Amino acid sequence: MTIIADTSYLFALYNSKDINHRAAAAFAFETASERILLPNVALTELAYLLVRDLGYVALRALLDNLRDSETELVPLLKSDLDRIYDITTTYASAEFDIVDCCLMAIAERLGVTRIATFDRRDFSIFRPRHCDYLDLLPAL
Secondary structure, eight states: OEEEOHHHHHHHHHTTTTTTTHHHHHHHHHHHTTTEEEEEHHHHHHHHHHHHHOHHHHHHHHHHHHHSSOEEEEEEOOHHHHHHHHHHHTTTTTTTHHHHHHHHHHHHHHHOOOOEEEEEHHHHHOSSSSSSSSEESSSS
């Protein structure tokens, strides 16, 4: 099956001091044969956080790992902007993170129901069009 990787999951995976690091590493091992999608917007956010909190060396480690992995980069399309706008309007009072909205729109476009994330608030509230709910992984 296919999993979309969120920034919070990947940050925990690359940051050994993160409270969710062990869970992220175990999940990465368990899902090694799964198709992992990394939206380009999440990559950008992750790169910023890694450099900010861990330094440029962490960014280089990420890039090395991505070059050697089967992780697929997924672009945000201009056509996704209409759905992102709908999501930000429908859930305006919740003030969803824009990257989360982008992942929601990409998940709907690609028919993906599984999201690797530790940032569960926005994804738990959201009701996608293509399924009843998104399956948030790893299980807590």
